[in-house]
Amino acid sequence: MSGKRVTFNQRWLAGLLILPQLLLIFTFFYWPTGEALFWAFTLEPPFGGEMQWVGWQNFTTVFEDPLFWNSVRRSIVFGVASTAIAMGIGLLLALFVDRQLPGYKGFRFVYFWPYAVAAPAVGLAFRFIFAPDAGFVSAINQWFPNLWNPALDGVDAMILIILANAWSMVAYNFIFFLAGLQSIPRSLIEAGAMDGSGVLRRMRDIQLPLMAPTVFFLIVINITDSFVNAFGIVDITTGGGPARATDLMVFKIFADGFKGKDYSLAAAQSIVLMLLVCALTFVQFRYVERRIHYT
Amino acid sequence: MLNKRLIGAAFGAAALFAAGTADAQAPARQRFDYWYGLTGQLGERMAEHCARFNASQTRFEAVCVGQGGYDRAEQNTIAAYRARQHPTIVQIYDAGTVNFMLSGVTYNAVTFARDFNMNINWADYFPGVASYYATSRGEMWSFPYNSSTAMLYWNRQAFGSIGRTEAPATWEQLERDMRALRAAGHACPMAIDFDIWQFEQLSAIHNQPIATQNNGYSGLNAELLFNRGFLPSHIANMKRWYDEGLMRIQTAQTGKTLVQAFADGSCALTITSIANHGVVGSTAARGMEWGVAMLPVYEGTARQNSLVGGASLWVMQGKSRGEYEAAAAFLDWIATPDEVRWMPSVTGYIPITTPAFNAMTAAGFYRQPQYEGREISIQSLTFTPPSANSRGIRLGNYTSIRSELQSELQAAFTGQKPVQQALDDAVARGNQILRRFEQTMRGRELP
Numbered sequence: 001m002s003g004k005r006v007t008f009n010q011r012w013l014a015g016l017l018i019l020p021q022l023l024l025i026f027t028f029f030y031w032p033t034g035e036a037l038f039w040a041f042t043l044e045p046p047f048g049g050e051m052q053w054v055g056w057q058n059f060t061t062v063f064e065d066p067l068f069w070n071s072v073r074r075s076i077v078f079g080v081a082s083t084a085i086a087m088g089i090g091l092l093l094a095l096f097v098d099r100q101l102p103g104y105k106g107f108r109f110v111y112f113w114p115y116a117v118a119a120p121a122v123g124l125a126f127r128f129i130f131a132p133d134a135g136f137v138s139a140i141n142q143w144f145p146n147l148w149n150p151a152l153d154g155v156d157a158m159i160l161i162i163l164a165n166a167w168s169m170v171a172y173n174f175i176f177f178l179a180g181l182q183s184i185p186r187s188l189i190e191a192g193a194m195d196g197s198g199v200l201r202r203m204r205d206i207q208l209p210l211m212a213p214t215v216f217f218l219i220v221i222n223i224t225d226s227f228v229n230a231f232g233i234v235d236i237t238t239g240g241g242p243a244r245a246t247d248l249m250v251f252k253i254f255a256d257g258f259k260g261k262d263y264s265l266a267a268a269q270s271i272v273l274m275l276l277v278c279a280l281t282f283v284q285f286r287y288v289e290r291r292i293h294y295t
Numbered sequence: 296m297l298n299k300r301l302i303g304a305a306f307g308a309a310a311l312f313a314a315g316t317a318d319a320q321a322p323a324r325q326r327f328d329y330w331y332g333l334t335g336q337l338g339e340r341m342a343e344h345c346a347r348f349n350a351s352q353t354r355f356e357a358v359c360v361g362q363g364g365y366d367r368a369e370q371n372t373i374a375a376y377r378a379r380q381h382p383t384i385v386q387i388y389d390a391g392t393v394n395f396m397l398s399g400v401t402y403n404a405v406t407f408a409r410d411f412n413m414n415i416n417w418a419d420y421f422p423g424v425a426s427y428y429a430t431s432r433g434e435m436w437s438f439p440y441n442s443s444t445a446m447l448y449w450n451r452q453a454f455g456s457i458g459r460t461e462a463p464a465t466w467e468q469l470e471r472d473m474r475a476l477r478a479a480g481h482a483c484p485m486a487i488d489f490d491i492w493q494f495e496q497l498s499a500i501h502n503q504p505i506a507t508q509n510n511g512y513s514g515l516n517a518e519l520l521f522n523r524g525f526l527p528s529h530i531a532n533m534k535r536w537y538d539e540g541l542m543r544i545q546t547a548q549t550g551k552t553l554v555q556a557f558a559d560g561s562c563a564l565t566i567t568s569i570a571n572h573g574v575v576g577s578t579a580a581r582g583m584e585w586g587v588a589m590l591p592v593y594e595g596t597a598r599q600n601s602l603v604g605g606a607s608l609w610v611m612q613g614k615s616r617g618e619y620e621a622a623a624a625f626l627d628w629i630a631t632p633d634e635v636r637w638m639p640s641v642t643g644y645i646p647i648t649t650p651a652f653n654a655m656t657a658a659g660f661y662r663q664p665q666y667e668g669r670e671i672s673i674q675s676l677t678f679t680p681p682s683a684n685s686r687g688i689r690l691g692n693y694t695s696i697r698s699e700l701q702s703e704l705q706a707a708f709t710g711q712k713p714v715q716q717a718l719d720d721a722v723a724r725g726n727q728i729l730r731r732f733e734q735t736m737r738g739r740e741l742p
Contacts (some may be wrong), residue, residue: 033735047398048374050738061731131550138550151548152709167724236550243706258370260695261394262731 033274038136039267046261048140058268068269070244071252072276075227078162078248085166087215089175095203098181108220115171119232126164149259151236156246157238161246161283163231167224173218181207182213212292220284228279297427310622324356327614327621328382328614331361332368332606333441336574339641340641341386347637348625354622363581366694369394376400376611383614383622386440388606390693392428393511395609396436397691397739402619411623413631419648423676427603427687430513430742437607441644443570444601444676447591450654451584453481453563457657462588466532469564469591486553486562487533489704491697493590494526495602499685500678501525502599511689515733515741519696519725522718528592531714534707544708557585566590568604568670572643576665580734586718588670599685600678605644636660645672679684689741691732696725709725 040058044051062068093111097104114122130137132149138149148155184207192202208215231250234240239254240247247255253273257266331341338361345359362368373394373521375381387395397402408415417425417435424439449462454472456479461471473484498505504526508517536542545556545565554571556562560580572587579585592598610622628634635651638644640660646652652673655661661670679685690696700721707717 045397045735045739046394046399048377049399052734052737092663127548131548133545134550149549151546152544154709157548160726241548241702241705243709243711244702247702255698256695258726259366259698260692261369261373262692262695262728262735267730285493 014268036270039264040271043154043264046263046287054264058264059272061265062268062272064292067244068252071247071249074158074245074247075230077158077247078165078230078246079223081227082162082165082169082226083219085162086169086222087173087218089166090218091177093170093174094181094206099199111174113172114168117168119168119229120236122164122168123233123236126167126233128161129162130160138232150242150243152242154242157242157246159229161248163239164237165230169222169225173222175213176209176218180211184210194252199214216284216288216292219288220281223280223284225278227280249276296349322449324354325617325621326358326383327618327625328383329359329384329622329625330368330372331359331386332363332388333386334361334364337441337570337642340638343641344629344634344638347634348628351628352624355624357625359369372611379613381611381613383618384608384610387437389427389604389607389687390697392437392607393689393691393693393741394710395742396430396689397736399739400612401436402612403434403742404438405434406438406609406612406621408621408626411619413627414642417629419644419650421649421652421673421677422604423600423681423685424603424647426681430608431630432742434742436742437584437609438630439603439643439647440606440608440629441570441638442603442647443568443602443644443671445590446569446572446587446672446675447589448557448565448567448571448575448587449583450557450560451586453560455667456481456658462586463590463591465596466529466591467596468535470541471533473536475503475565477541481528482562483543483545483556483562485536485542485564486556487542487633488544488546488553488567489701489708491700492604494521494530494566494700495688496566496590497529498525498527499602500590500675501596502601502682504684505688506690509683510687511691512522512683512686512741515691515729515736515739517690517729519690519722519729522715527715527718530552530704530707530718534714537708558583562623564645568643569642569645569669569712570605572666572669573641584609587671589671589678592707598678600681601683602687603673603676639666639669643669645669645676690729691736692728695728696721699724699728 035115041053041055042051043054043058093107095109099110101147117125127135129135129149132138132141132151137148148156150160188206188210191201193207197205218279228250230248234246234248235254236250238246238250249269250273253266253269256262256269309328328344328373331338333341334506341361342359345357348355348357356570360382362371365386368544369387372381372385372387403414405417405721417440420435420439424442425435426433426511428437428439429435440468447462447638452461453476454460454462457475459472459475463472469485476484492591498521504510506517506519506521510516512732521663533542537544543556543562545551545553545562551559551561553565554567555578557565557567557573558578558580561585569587575585589598590601608626610626630648632651632654635646636655637646639655640645646655652670656670660666661668681687700718703712703717703721705724706712707714
């Protein structure tokens with residue numbers, strides 16, 4: 001055996017091969033993050049100029065601000081709800097397609113489309129469809145006056161952005177669930193069927209447990225995505241309102257930084273957001289992943 | 296070998312091609328970059344204005360790029376300046392004036408005009424327009440461009456149905472009219488939204504301050520005042536009218552903005568910029584008769600001039616002499632009487648100089664049906680000489696203060712808190728923003 005083992009000693013070649021990727025990550029992740037971290041400890045006029053070192057002041061401003069905590073709470077509600085809906089529906093659709101119900105080939109093809117639609121476009125479509133005066137859903141208000149008004153009712157506005165975000169994430173989840181389902185050996189399912197278990201029973205006891213790694217992966221991706229990518233939807237549909245009911249963290253950072261030109265405060269909040277997403281992911285890996293068995 | 300030859304040929308062709316296009320586009324004209332913020336129909340007019348300039352002479356060329364919104368134009372200019380890729384001229388809205396004045400990176404208009412021998416006569420600008428963009432010493436630091444003010448839009452037919460032939464001049468009368476309209480079966484007597492601009496305008500015409508230090512003109516240590524005096528009682532009135540169904544909130548989120556709701560005839564009254572006069576004119580329901588009037592005041596108030604809105608043109612530092620000469624030619628050209636007249640004829644904006652306005656009036660411009668009523672906006676802007684409260688608002692990070700107030704008003708109108716409480720909270724948060732701005736700009740003073 002010895003002598004036949006292939007070893008790889010050319011570390012410089014390895015370095016060279018991964019260099020482009022490292023450069024990309026450095027340019028688009030570590031560099032901006034480092035810059036944001038630096039800004040978070042300073043105060044700087046928008047056009048640049050004399051930068052003052054202010055220590056923790058930006059962070060204390062952020063943490064003492066009740067509206068910041070409001071945006072954290074709203075982000076968590078948004079993240080959990082849209083993840084639950086998007087994964088639930090994605091799984092359901094994948095199970096239907098996997099069972100090869102009539103027309104499944106067509107559905108497999110079209111279900112993925114929503115994910116290819118950019119968030120602002122999703123937002124615009126949902127704003128039109130759900131506009132209380134003029135949208136398709138305005139018919140609801142004909143029968144039950146004032147039941148639905150996301151322009152004035154914070155709960156309605158939150159439901160609107162959750163639906164919009166879930167709608168675009170369903171497609172992504174669907175593809176992964178379908179791939180997960182199709183990698184489960186047919187023989188297992190057939191064996192279950194021969195033992196007399198019904199469709200739902202097989203889903204619960206065979207397919208879902210075997211797909212646990214996929215489920216876990218999707219939870220991590222969905223939560224992270226809803227925390228950092230919801231901006232386009234919020235900006236177009238609700239603008240953070242009414243009365244800050246949909247003022248998610250990403251939107252607040254944008255408003256403080258780009259509309260308010262307070263780059264330092266926005267930088268401090270993005271650092272907090274980054275740590276929060278890291279913490280969430282860490283918790284998921286630490287406590288959820290341990291219960292998952294990769295085959 | 297073949298490969299090498301092929302590659303060589305390809306390079307040669309590419310070089311030839313590059314040389315060819317470079318020749319074709321040889322900069323015979325001196326170019327300069329101009330960024331504007333307006334979008335939609337108004338954005339097209341901006342592009343058209345550039346094209347007219349380029350067609351009017353052969354020495355210079357304006358390269359005009361729309362930035363997709365006033366706030367984007369400001370953000371992009373800041374980012375571009377930090378990378379030293381900024382334009383020579385940029386269109387900046389009223390609320391961005393403070394940032395540019397304090398930036399230290401602009402070429403102020405008075406100096407620029409002197410350095411490049413421009414023909415601007417500063418005294419021609421309407422006093423309300425000039426004072427808004429001037430420093431505390433009265434020097435203009437930017438060139439007034441597209442200017443507007445807020446007006447009351449009213450539906451003559453709806454008012455005819457309640458036997459009225461004039462727009463209400465006071466809020467008391469407006470309340471009676473709204474009740475009459477409601478009684479006559481109009482579902483939406485007046486459309487409102489949470490745009491803070493209308494409240495700034497109302498404070499000005501009632502001669503009420505928004506902030507201490509002459510609305511911020513005299514120093515960065517200004518504090519907000521809109522939770523006292525006139526505004527709390529006016530907003531409480533609006534809330535009462537809203538609860539009674541006399542006013543309806545119309546925003547993009549509800550499905551129709553107030554301009555759309557007015558233009559299609561569903562709401563009989565609204566307050567919006569004179570700049571929308573053209574938009575309403577071209578989108579109004581067929582056969583609808585409507586007009587504009589000065590904003591109402593409360594009875595017993597001596598009316599003041601209203602505030603100018605819109606944007607002005609700033610020249611940035613750090614460009615070449617050639618670019619500045621081109622920019623100066625452009626700025627001179629847009630201030631010629633013909634061009635000052637062109638802007639109001641294709642948009643709802645006002646002519647910004649007294650001579651141009653007088654010439655247009657004499658030529659019968661305002662007697663043409665599609666422009667009729669626009670002269671009332673000049674009346675409103677020039678009603679009195681500007682006072683400390685009606686000159687303008689110069690507060691740091693004002694966009695954020697507006698959005699704080701907007702959020703609190705939404706909370707008040709949806710019944711989450713009383714109006715006074717909402718205004719107090721907005722002022723407290725607004726003052727924090729001002730103090731942060733003051734700290735960020737430490738060592739700088741408003742010119």
